[in-house]
Structure formats: structure tokens, C-alpha cells
Amino acid sequence: MGIYNKKQFLVSIKSKLILMMIGVAVIPLVFLVLINIRTLKTEVQKSIHKEHELTASKISQTVVEMVKTTQESLETIAITNPELFDWSNKFNREDIIYRMLKKYHHLEEISMISPNGMELVKISKRYAISPKELENISTDEKFKTLKCGELYIGKPEIDLDNQIVFELGIPVGGDKEYLTGAIIAKISLRQVMKKINATKTKEGSYIILIDDIGYLIGHSDYSQVTRRQDVTKSKGVTSLLKIKAEEKNVLKYEKFETMIYESYLGEDVLGVYGLIPIVDWGVVVEQPLDNAYATIRLMITRIIITFLLTILIIGVVGSFLIYLFMKPMNELANGVNSVKSGNFDYKIPKQNNDEIGMVIEAFNSMTEEIKKGERMKV
Template sequence: MKIIKKEVEASIHKQHALTASRVSYAVSDLVKTLQTSLETISLTNSEVFDGDDVKQKENLLYGVLKNFPHLEEIVMVSSHGEEVVKVSKRYAISSKDLKLISEEAQFRKLKQGNFFIGSPKIDIDNQIVFDLGVPVGGINEDFRGGFIAKISLRQVMQEISSIEISDGSYIMLVDEKGELIGHSDYSQVLRRQDVFKSKGVENLLKSKTDDGSHFKTLEFNPITYKSYTGEDVLGVYGLIPMVGWGVVVEQPLVNAYATLSTMLSQLNLVLFLIILTITGLGLFFIFQFIRPVEELATGVASVKRGDLDYQIPKQSNDELGLVIEAFNEMIGEIKKKRDNEKVAIQAEKRAAVGLLAAGVAHEINNPMNNLGFYADDLLERLETENIDELKEEGVFKEYLLSIREQIHRCTDITQSLLNYSREVESQDKEVYIPHIVNEVLKLVKYPINKQNIEVDLQWEEPLPYVFVDESQLQQVILNLVTNALDAMPGGGVLTIRLIYEGKLIGIEVVDTGEGILEQNLKHVFDPFYTTKPVGKGTGLGLAISQVIVERMGGIISLENKKEVGTKANVWLPIAAEVIKNETI
């Protein structure tokens, strides 16, 4: 029962963490989408932005308001800091309401070519809003002005209300000061509810960056505590990356563990009835019943340890026998799924080996040519020169050392390919990520040189170890690097950045290619989806990489850079031993 209870509790905690994570990324995606849209509008409507027709500009801004329900107001600013046109959903704005903002800090950010996200504030309608500024053009002489949009957090909360949450749960958004700016029950925001007593908010405030501008807690770990209402809750808190605020999801413990309590009550009742039945039927029936229960518990424990080959023998056709049969079928399905994943991972690995083979052959060709040269030259000299003189002059030693060096080059190249392609059982261990990155770069040395790619590998020590399967992590990094190289056929810069943040290590793979169409980004992790030409990819690389990373307890994402190219992000938890030592 303890095992089942822990499993159910873990499932409840995971669901809460997933909800908080979805809210975090939903808010970030919403802001990112609006930023990208305003940038696109400035590019596609440059003649309207730079023209003198105020009506056209108003129509353009009204179109933006219509398409983004969470917008309250938007203003078009000139390069001199003058508000050219401003439109609002709530009230009419005349030319007298326009002002000069050239001395404000927000405009200075725009003039430097940077977008900005303002702190939440109360507007004249007693609503919580924040500003999003997007520059138009470049910096200095190229700066043409920008857009400043006022976003309603009430509308943002309504937009993320479609995220399914557990019974009795509520979502809170807090700013960098810990003040409530969003709530599932928005009346809490309107009356300026104090939520500082919530342990989730308190922990967020403890995790603020050195300059106090935003929180740095990224993970979503469920904990139990008393909320600001004084009620015992199951809470999850974490960072909203794009805006630097915090999200807290809380659910009363009564609701959170209602299913578990019901299940435990039912199990207790069943056990009580079983005890009564066993007592009445005698020791023989006791033996007949206890044995399969013990085997079922043993089976659950074995499966929990990772033994998916364990099968519980079915000894009867009663209810318990049906449970055992269902348990065996469930484990069989899990094993089949794991086996299919192994086959898919190995197939993708072999496909990558095939694509790498030409490059490896080319790399080996150079040292082999050198070996042929040394052999031919030595044979010719043996025909015309005295062998003892060659030995005394050190020619033999010099040639043998050179031959050994070339053989070592061939061995290193082929060993890297063999290590990558070898099919081994999954085995987690402490792994130092820079070593894996260097092995991957050996495998793709040929296309890097052929395409004139500049490689920029960045990390700072100390960099902790991660507890993962080395071969599978190598497959993920190779897939991301190969995609980056394919995006730069005419040359560019491949940046691999390793980041140690909190209890996570981030792997960023950045290229300077053309990027991915925004409408295609949501499909990149779908199996068999690829934007590459036929024969260049299987469409399984990113899908399999996502399976591997999530099995390692991490997160993988793909995004277009603001300037040029694409950035792939992988976040993995550091090894448990490192966390333990840091705690001590």
C-alpha cells in the first residue's frame, strides 16, 4: 500500500508541476507571440509607419487591437519620442492626449534597438497592466520609432484559463516584488490581496537575482505549506522566463489528496473484508490468498526497480487473478513501448552514422595518404641509400613515429564513430558534458571544415556532472549539431553554450542559418516531420531527442533567434550527489 500511495502522490505532484509549467510557458509564449507580431507588422507595413497618413496608422493599430484580445492600448512612437498615434479599447484618444516620451527610460531602450517589458502597474481603470515595447528599425540613424502596447493581465489570465487544473486549484501570478498581479479568481487582484504569507511566494522572493529585477527559480517542485489564506495546500512555484515574474499553483490538501484518501479507504475496506473472509475459511485459504498478494507486491517492487521482464504467475480466475493478468499485460505493454523506443533510437543513430560515413572516410583518407607517402619514400631510399646510414641518421625512427601518429589519427576517428554507433543497454552514470560535446565535434569535423563553419564552444568552470545515459545524450547533441550544420550550407557560426543555473545544466546549440518558419515550429517534435530534402533526414531526430531528454528528467525546446538563425535548448538536472554536497 505504501508503494501505491507513493506512486499516486508522485502522480499528483507531477500533474501540479506540469500545470505550473504550462502556465509559465503559456504566458511567455503569449508575450513572445505579440512581440514577434509587432515586429512583423513593422516590416510588412513600413510605408504606413513612415508615412504621414494618420488615418492609415490608426487603422493599422485598431487591427492589432482586434487580433489580440489581451491588448488594452497601443501607441506608435516616432524616432524623436513623440506619440504619433494611440488607440484604446476603453476610451477615445485625441491628439491632445499624445505626449513626448523621449526622456523616459523605456524610450531609451527602444532607441538602443531593444524591446522591453515593463513592470505591472495599476491603470486609471484600476486594472493591472504592463507595457511591451518593440523597436522599429535598428539603432542610431536606423532607428525609426516603435510600438508600445499595454497588456491587460486580467485578459491574460482569461486566455490561460483554458489550461486544465485540478479541482479546487487556483493560479497566481506575482511580480518581482511578490505582489499579486494575476489570479484565477480575479477579484483577489482587484482588492489587492496580500499573498506574501504564501510559502510559494516567499520562496520565489528568496530566489531573486542579485539586482532584484526578476526571479531565477526555474524548476517546479511541489511542496505542502500554509497559503496566504491559512489553509494547508499543495503548492508549486516557478519562473515565467520571458517576463521574469513568478507563477504559483496551489490546491487545498483536502482536494489534492481526495482521490488518494478515497482509494486508501476503499483498500482498507477491501483488506478488512478479506481478513474476515480468510479468518472464516481457515488456514488453507489464507495460504492460497496471501501468496498471490505477496507476488503482486513483489512484482510491483520489481517493476519499480526497472525489471520489466518480471511476470506474476496467474493461479486463479478470480478478481485477484484478473488484477494479476491486467498487471502482466500492463508491464508487457510498457516493455513493448520501451523496446520500440530503443529500436527507434538505434535506427536514428544508424541513420546518423550513414550520413557521417562520408565525412569520416574523408578524414581517414588524409592520414592514409600520408602513410602511403612515408612507405613509398622509405622504399625508394632503401634502394639508393645505405640502410645502416639511414638508421644512424634517425630516418627510420622519424618515419616510424610519423606513421604511428597517422595511425593514431585514423584510430581516433574510427573509434569515435564506433563508440557512437555501438548498441548498448541504457546505463545511467555521472557524465561530464564538455567531453560528450568534443566527441560529437570529432564526428562532424568533415562537414564543419567543408562548409567553412566557425565553432564557438563556451562554458565556465566549475561545471557539474549530470546523471544520464552517455550514449543517448551524445545522440541528442549530435542531432542538434547536425541540424545546425544543415541550416548553414554556405558557412556560418555554430555556437555551443553550456550553462550552469540552479540545479540545472543548459545546453544551447545556436546556428546562424535562415531559421524555421513560425508556423512550422509547433511541428518540429512531431515524428516523421522534417523540413529537409529527401535523403537528408528521417524526421525522427527531434522526436527521439525529446523522448530521451524527457526520460532524463529534462526539457528540450527550439526557437528562432531574434536576429538570425535557430537556438535549441536542452535543460538537464545535475547529478544527485552534487545537489547533496551543495546542501551540506
């Protein structure tokens, strides 16, 4: 009996009206929401990419400005002190280095090199260096680069204090036989790390700084640097190395690329990457998609709840309205059954003057005529 009633309800006008009301109210809303979600997803990606590009650009500018400032300062010292590399000018050299180390917080160590590659003086902020520890670097790659009159930028490495440092060297007086000396400064990336840590990023985002071969030299979580985390599995890093390997990559230096890819942690991320001028390093900003789309997921959850509430309200209100609509129809059905059983005195109360009211009026007139006909037979 219950199954029969359920089937009867499913094929009834009442169920069809309820489904029609829900469909008319919900289907257009579903299409509208789907379109808006797609648009919102695109806008969220654009917003995140734009913010990441700005962050990457700031980090890049910080590194470039630090290198340029150091280079210009060292060149100024060399120009304003022409006798700097004379063997008898030891105290002047030391005084200049001490002043430089005091003035620039990112400088850790400065050494001055003679034309034949011998260190004339080397002073560090953290360690005492005796004259006996001065070395001849004439066979080192860095001195060969300086002797050719070119700027030398060394490979970043972790020092004894677990900070990333690299060497910057400038030639003085020209190249080859005209070289009068060189100045080499050891620079700490501590200031860059402070910039990375101070940079506000979206939840879950992190900044990666890599050297010219893809080694990690900076990260929002610095412990990953100290434990030598391998980030070369990140597609952003591999894309950077690919760009660097291409010819004429100078044209791509200030251009930051954006894409969705798999990070070195194996999760899908929204990433921005680009090369840093002068040093040939790279900066990558990544954010897991789970964090990036958190706002969209929250919105979808709210929409689903709204849908369910809408369907519930439509069902309740629709059922009440359909009850009012179906009441005269049910009374009409009862009247038909009464007439079939021989009760010609049954009258259906007329409540409205609409189409159903006209049908009820016609039915009552019909039963009255039948009643009269039955009396005449008698």
C-alpha cells in the same frame, strides 16, 4: 463474582485462542496496508506534482506565446512600413493600428513614438484619445530602454475595467542615434485569465500568477486580484523571488520546482512553481493537503471499517470453533469433578478420535479401573 469470571476468561485457553486467531489474521494485513498507504501517498504526490507542472507549463507557454506573437507582429509592421514614423504618414499609422487592434483580441491600445520620444498616435479599444492627450515620453524609463535598442516590458497593473494590462514596446531602426521610432502596445491578460479559468485542476487547486516583484496579477479566483491579495507569504512565491534574484537564473526558466509548504492562506499545500521566460513573472499552482490526501483518507476509513468487520467476523467464527474445541475439555473437567465427588459411574462421551478423544478414552478407562478397585475393597 463477575470480576472473577472476567479474570478467568482472560487467562483461559479460549481467550488466548481468539486473540491468536485475530493476531494471525490482522497483523500481517496491518503491515501490508501501512506499506501500501505509504506507497500510495508517494504516488499521489507524484501524480499531483506532474499535473501541476503541466498546468504551470501551459500557463507559462500562453504568456510567452502572447508576448512573442505581439513582438513579432509589431516588428513585422515596422519592417514592412519603413515610412511609418514620418509626420505626414498619420492616416497610414492609424489604419495599421486599427487593423492590429481588430486582429488581436489581447491588444488594448497601441501607440507609435517618434525618435525624440513624442507620441505620434495612440489608439485604444475602449477610450477615445484626442491629439491633445498625446505625450512626450522621452524622459520615461520605457523610452530610455527602447532607445538602447532593447525590448521593453512594463509592470502589470489593473486598469479602469479591473483587468490586468501591461505594456510591450519594441524599438524600430536600431539603437541610440539610429532609432527611427518605437511601437508600444498595451496588452490585456484577459486571454491568460481565460486560460487559467479553463484549465482543469484537481479539487481545491488554484493557479497564481505573479509579476517580477511578487504582486498578484492572476488567480483562479480573480476577485483576489482585484482586491490586491498579498501572496508573498506563500513559500512558493518567496522561492520564486529567490530564484529570480540568483545569478544565471535563466537556466532555471523552464524548470518547475515542487515542494510541500505553507501557502499565503496559512495552510499546508502541495505546490509547483516556476519562472516564465521573457517577462520574468512567475506561475504557482497550489493544492491544500486536505484535498490532496482526500483519497487516502477515504481509503484509510474503508480499511478501518474492514478491520473492524474482520475482527468481528473472526471473533464470532472463532468463538464458535473454540466452543466446539472446548466442549470435550469442559466435559472432561465435569468428569474429573464427578470422580472427585465419588461418582465412578460417570462416563464422558467420546466424539472424536483426536488427541482429546484419546484423553477422554483414557479417563473413562481410569474411572472404570477405579470403580473395579472400589468393588474389590468391598
